[in-house]
Amino acid sequence: MNSSLVKLAQVHSYCKVTKLYNQIRIFTYLFSNLLLFQNCLTSKPPLVQWASIAASQIHTSAPMCRVVSGKYRITKKRDRPLTYEMANPPHYIAHRKSWNSWNTSSLKDGLRRSETALEDEFIRRFMTGTWHGLTCSEIIVKRQFNHIRVAAIVRRAVSPTKMYFLLGYTEELLSNWLQCPVTLELQTVDSFKDVVFKYI
Amino acid sequence: MYSNIILPTRWSRFTCFCRSLSSIEGQKLPQSSKSSDGISPPPRIQRGPTDILQALASTVGPDPTAAHYKYHDDPYLIPLSNYRKRAYALSAEAGRKAAAWIRDEHAELFTTREWDPPGKTKTPYFNADPKIDAFTPRPIYNDESTVTEEDLKHTIQNALLEDSVKVFQLLGGIDGVADYNLKLSFLQLLCFYNEKEPDSMEWLEERWFSANTRDRHAATWKLGGLADKIFASLEQKTSEAYCTIIQGMAKHYQAKRAHMLCQEAIEQGIPLSTSTFNGLLGCIGFLKEGTSLRVEALKQLLAQMEEQGLTPNEETLTSCLRSISAWGGGKILQQLAQQIIIEFRKLGIQPGLSAYYYLLCLYCKERGPRIDILSIILTDLEKREKLIPQDVTDTNFFITAMGVCSDHLQNINLAERLHALLMKGDNYKLVGDAYKESIYYRHFVTVACRHASFERTTQLLDTLVPNVYVPEPTVMEEIIKTLEVAGAGDRLAQAWSQLVVFGIANRTKLVERLLQAMCNCYEYQSDDIKAKIRNAASDIIKYGQLTDEEIQNANKQDRRSPQQKLSADAMANIVALCSDVKEKSEPDWDTVSEALNRLKRNEAAGVPSKPQVLADMAQTAASMGKLGIAATALKYLAECGFEEAMPASVQTLGVILNRPQQDVETMLQQRGDLERTLHPSALAVLDAYYLAKSGGTSRDAASSTSSESDNESSTSDDE
Numbered sequence: 001m002n003s004s005l006v007k008l009a010q011v012h013s014y015c016k017v018t019k020l021y022n023q024i025r026i027f028t029y030l031f032s033n034l035l036l037f038q039n040c041l042t043s044k045p046p047l048v049q050w051a052s053i054a055a056s057q058i059h060t061s062a063p064m065c066r067v068v069s070g071k072y073r074i075t076k077k078r079d080r081p082l083t084y085e086m087a088n089p090p091h092y093i094a095h096r097k098s099w100n101s102w103n104t105s106s107l108k109d110g111l112r113r114s115e116t117a118l119e120d121e122f123i124r125r126f127m128t129g130t131w132h133g134l135t136c137s138e139i140i141v142k143r144q145f146n147h148i149r150v151a152a153i154v155r156r157a158v159s160p161t162k163m164y165f166l167l168g169y170t171e172e173l174l175s176n177w178l179q180c181p182v183t184l185e186l187q188t189v190d191s192f193k194d195v196v197f198k199y200i
Numbered sequence: 201m202y203s204n205i206i207l208p209t210r211w212s213r214f215t216c217f218c219r220s221l222s223s224i225e226g227q228k229l230p231q232s233s234k235s236s237d238g239i240s241p242p243p244r245i246q247r248g249p250t251d252i253l254q255a256l257a258s259t260v261g262p263d264p265t266a267a268h269y270k271y272h273d274d275p276y277l278i279p280l281s282n283y284r285k286r287a288y289a290l291s292a293e294a295g296r297k298a299a300a301w302i303r304d305e306h307a308e309l310f311t312t313r314e315w316d317p318p319g320k321t322k323t324p325y326f327n328a329d330p331k332i333d334a335f336t337p338r339p340i341y342n343d344e345s346t347v348t349e350e351d352l353k354h355t356i357q358n359a360l361l362e363d364s365v366k367v368f369q370l371l372g373g374i375d376g377v378a379d380y381n382l383k384l385s386f387l388q389l390l391c392f393y394n395e396k397e398p399d400s401m402e403w404l405e406e407r408w409f410s411a412n413t414r415d416r417h418a419a420t421w422k423l424g425g426l427a428d429k430i431f432a433s434l435e436q437k438t439s440e441a442y443c444t445i446i447q448g449m450a451k452h453y454q455a456k457r458a459h460m461l462c463q464e465a466i467e468q469g470i471p472l473s474t475s476t477f478n479g480l481l482g483c484i485g486f487l488k489e490g491t492s493l494r495v496e497a498l499k500q501l502l503a504q505m506e507e508q509g510l511t512p513n514e515e516t517l518t519s520c521l522r523s524i525s526a527w528g529g530g531k532i533l534q535q536l537a538q539q540i541i542i543e544f545r546k547l548g549i550q551p552g553l554s555a556y557y558y559l560l561c562l563y564c565k566e567r568g569p570r571i572d573i574l575s576i577i578l579t580d581l582e583k584r585e586k587l588i589p590q591d592v593t594d595t596n597f598f599i600t601a602m603g604v605c606s607d608h609l610q611n612i613n614l615a616e617r618l619h620a621l622l623m624k625g626d627n628y629k630l631v632g633d634a635y636k637e638s639i640y641y642r643h644f645v646t647v648a649c650r651h652a653s654f655e656r657t658t659q660l661l662d663t664l665v666p667n668v669y670v671p672e673p674t675v676m677e678e679i680i681k682t683l684e685v686a687g688a689g690d691r692l693a694q695a696w697s698q699l700v701v702f703g704i705a706n707r708t709k710l711v712e713r714l715l716q717a718m719c720n721c722y723e724y725q726s727d728d729i730k731a732k733i734r735n736a737a738s739d740i741i742k743y744g745q746l747t748d749e750e751i752q753n754a755n756k757q758d759r760r761s762p763q764q765k766l767s768a769d770a771m772a773n774i775v776a777l778c779s780d781v782k783e784k785s786e787p788d789w790d791t792v793s794e795a796l797n798r799l800k801r802n803e804a805a806g807v808p809s810k811p812q813v814l815a816d817m818a819q820t821a822a823s824m825g826k827l828g829i830a831a832t833a834l835k836y837l838a839e840c841g842f843e844e845a846m847p848a849s850v851q852t853l854g855v856i857l858n859r860p861q862q863d864v865e866t867m868l869q870q871r872g873d874l875e876r877t878l879h880p881s882a883l884a885v886l887d888a889y890y891l892a893k894s895g896g897t898s899r900d901a902a903s904s905t906s907s908e909s910d911n912e913s914s915t916s917d918d919e
Contacts, residue, residue, distance in 0.1 A: 156276050160276060160277050160279075160284070160288060161287050161288060161291045162291070163272075163276075163277060164272070164277070164288045164289075164291040164292040164295065165291040165292065165294055165295040165298075166295060167272060167292055167295060168291070168292035168293055168294065168295025168296040168297075168298075168299070169295030169296065169298050169299045170295070170299075171295075171296070171299075172295065172296040172298075172299035172300060172303075173299035173302065173303070175335055176299065176300075176303045176310060176335050176337075177310065179332060179335045179336075180332065180335070181332075184272075186272060186274060186277075187274055188274050188275075188276040188277065
């Protein structure tokens with residue numbers, strides 16, 4: 001039962017990722033079209049164009065306004081388990097739930113934007129793969145100075161000794177990979193059911 | 201590969217330099233003693249990079265209610281027993297080692313230079329700051345590597361002994377390395393570690409838990425090893441080279457050669473350092489036999505030092521005392537130690553922790569007379585602002601001193617003072633490793649249990665157990681004794697759950713001791729505490745059952761650890777505790793019958809020493825209508841041939857029939873009448889009476905009757 005739930009959850013998270021991915025693809029497609037279009041109109045070099053568009057903050061994805069990313073479809077049997085984080089759609093961020101990545105790269109003059117995003121995704125995949133079938137929640141990546149704190153909820157499916165092994169392994173390998181101290185902040189629950197907020 | 205980015209790196213360095221200059225300039229202003237407006241800010245204090253962190257850390261004291269910070273803060277992951285503490289910390293480290301192995305094994309994958317990656321020159325790029333050397337892959341040296349003298353320098357600086365030997369050989373050995381200073385520093389490395397790879401500083405837990413790796417006091421110096429060869433090959437033997445090789449030999453107890461080399465150097469007029477003489481002083485015991493000869497040699501060496509014009513230091517005192525304490529005890533050596541300390545005091549040299557440790561070893565022998573030098577030592581140490589660790593043996597001081605408090609002096613006040621000293625400031629790092637820490641607390645808790653007030657003891661236990669220290673079985677016994685004397689029933693009931701949590705609940709002796717303690721102070725407890733004690737007692741018997749089942753399962757796999765049986769006394773104690781209830785429906789009766797069954801099935805070792813307990817229980821049981829239990833108890837008594845069986849069964853019958861004792865005795869004369877009138881379960885009591893009367897210790901008769909009574913008792917229980 002538990003494992004199937006976890007599998008379900010994983011499948012859904014994949015769905016979410018692919019949805020997001022599609023969204024981005026459409027967005028970039030539109031964006032490039034627009035660029036081409038503008039290039040035809042004016043004879044300025046493309047880079048300047050890019051800058052002006054970024055500055056003007058045109059919402060180019062307006063036609064696709066039916067927001068689907070980060071939301072889950074209701075199943076017929078109403079048996080899809082959702083965690084609290086999944087149950088709240090993105091517009092509730094900072095109201096009912098908070099961010100999954102904490103860093104300052106998106107502030108004005110923020111550093112290492114793309115690198116941060118990529119590293120966060122790497123950390124997420126590394127965690128779900130290393131703690132295989134154990135992670136019950138989203139993986140929260142918090143950055144402070146050169147220190148990365150990774151928080152998650154895991155199932156108590158393996159013995160504490162093994163968990164400590166994985167803890168040490170993950171921390172050391174990630175810090176060697178990312179060249180900065182990494183700390184894991186885990187909480188354990190008895191089963192995946194404990195983190196299910198509702199079924200839809 | 202990185203050539204195209206040298207310029208920006210340099211540029212950033214330059215800007216950084218400029219910034220630092222400007223900041224220095226900005227800070228220079230206040231240093232002038234007085235400014236025009238009469239405000240003079242204090243001069244700038246130079247701070248290190250971690251000073252703020254240390255200041256912050258000093259605001260938080262140790263929190264004994266939380267587990268050590270190396271453990272993960274989650275109820276599932278917090279260890280509560282000694283075994284788990286060790287296992288968890290070491291598994292985390294094993295994981296770390298696995299990761300480090302992957303990093304070193306696949307070093308080609310870990311070449312991302314986060315701090316200055318290639319191809320990032322066009323956009324303004326901010327490098328990861330600071331660059332941390334510990335996260336970069338280590339170079340691996342094997343036979344195919346091409347190495348330079350830089351590599352040798354690097355390995356020597358990082359104390360990578362095996363790597364440096366490899367590099368040295370790759371460079372062509374003794375003839376290959378031409379640089380004299382490099383050769384000398386390599387010789388120093390070899391001498392310090394005796395050509396053995398030291399335990400890595402990286403694996404803290406392994407060092408912490410590597411129990412009792414006491415360095416052997418034997419000549420471990422590798423004769424004719426690489427160090428010797430390098431020293432022999434040096435064409436021009438300077439004072440540094442002599443000092444190095446002599447210290448190395450002295451450190452690893454190759455006393456004779458060290459002294460020979462020392463004489464050689466003195467004859468050639470090569471000056472030797474104080475530390476060289478310190479090393480020689482430390483290994484006199486390996487040079488001479490017999491106390492008087494050794495003392496003479498010691499004095500001779502000190503005189504030689506004076507001839508050379510060397511001033512002794514604290515280490516000299518320590519190594520003198522180390523030698524003296526290793527030669528045994530006795531008045532002469534004690535006096536000599538005293539003399540030396542007084543003379544060093546005159547020179548203004550205070551003994552350090554190691555010196556005091558050796559002094560304690562010298563004075564406080566296990567079977568010797570009680571000498572209280574510890575209070576003097578403590579008074580001296582308390583006066584010092586800070587205890588600065590200087591020697592590895594410094595960590596032996598606290599454990600030895602606490603041992604002296606506990607075994608030799610048996611003085612709780614001194615122990616408290618010592619503990620306060622350990623807790624002061626940054627001193628806790630002097631506790632040593634896990635092994636020493638646990639011994640330290642073992643002594644401390646033992647002396648507190650024996651000599652401190654009960655309030656102080658419980659307060660101490662509440663702060664220490666279980667996060668700082670988990671008591672070992674012997675200490676637990678001491679604690680149980682203390683609780684028993686103080687009559688703390690509540691804590692005794694808790695002690696059982698502690699035994700389970702600490703993983704020592706299968707220590708039969710300890711559990712028996714606990715049951716006895718519970719029994720002894722059961723009477724004068726309040727009702728709710730009595731209930732708690734009864735619960736604990738029934739838990740104890742259930743715990744045994746659980747492990748029995750597990751053993752049956754485990755028996756198929758291996759039968760390495762046969763479960764020890766609780767003694768019959770323990771069972772009797774459980775019976776006595778659990779039979780003290782007011783209601784027939786109490787679940788405690790199940791515990792009683794389980795205990796009795798175990799007694800009957802001979803599953804408990806021995807026979808109860810106080811059978812009266814069972815006899816009393818039989819009456820109580822009968823009065824509550826638990827005739828089956830009463831009958832089983834009486835039958836057991838009769839079978840074992842206790843003389844209490846007969847009067848007890850008469851009394852029990854009296855209770856059942858609600859008649860005075862004489863009436864019952866007269867009725868018992870006519871057996872037939874009674875048998876006809878009695879309830880079947882009461883008949884079993886009757887059987888027990890006749891069995892006891894006939895002195896029926898014959899097992900055959902007993903077993904046949906007991907099987908009958910079994911059936912009867914079971915039917916009566918159901919009613």
